[in-house]
Amino acid sequence: MKHLIPEFDLMRRRFPPEATPSMVLPCLHRIQDDRGFVADSDIAELSAYLGVQRIQIEEVLAHYTQFRREPIGRWHLQACRNLSCTMRGAERVIEHLSGRLGIAPGQTTADGRFTLSTVECLGSCGTAPVVMVNEAYHENMNAERLDALIEGLVK
Numbered sequence: 001m002k003h004l005i006p007e008f009d010l011m012r013r014r015f016p017p018e019a020t021p022s023m024v025l026p027c028l029h030r031i032q033d034d035r036g037f038v039a040d041s042d043i044a045e046l047s048a049y050l051g052v053q054r055i056q057i058e059e060v061l062a063h064y065t066q067f068r069r070e071p072i073g074r075w076h077l078q079a080c081r082n083l084s085c086t087m088r089g090a091e092r093v094i095e096h097l098s099g100r101l102g103i104a105p106g107q108t109t110a111d112g113r114f115t116l117s118t119v120e121c122l123g124s125c126g127t128a129p130v131v132m133v134n135e136a137y138h139e140n141m142n143a144e145r146l147d148a149l150i151e152g153l154v155k
């Protein structure tokens with residue numbers, strides 16, 4: 001995280017001194033963008049840098065599920081399992097992805113290419129079922145479309 005300190009210093013200029021704890025969230029986003037996840041060492045260094053208690057950072061990490069605490073694969077497949085997606089086949093989508101990739105939700109393939117997660121509503125209920133791959137939405141998914149998606153990622 002140390003190489004991000006100059007960026008954080010610039011950010012800090014936009015925050016009044018009493019609002020320093022509010023920097024936790026944007027700093028964590030930047031750390032995750034940089035490393036792919038937030039490591040224990042990042043928490044310790046950010047705590048020291050901002051002068052906030054470690055528990056304040058841990059609370060933010062626990063609250064916002066988009067933060068990852070472990071490395072993930074090159075492609076992060078997040079399958080929505082909330083109501084609209086479930087009504088339109090999310091279970092079949094998740095089973096298909098698990099079978100195709102040979103991993104259960106929460107796991108990463110041995111080659112480090114794919115991580116499969118299940119998530120709550122992705123805010124695209126009208127095009128359910130939805131799978132997010134990194135930052136991109138893939139909508140109205142079915143077995144055929146999932147196979148085409150994975151084939152495109154393997155290349």
Ligand code: FES
Nearest residue numbers: 080082085122124
């Ligand atoms: S329930 Fe899946 S996107 Fe809303």
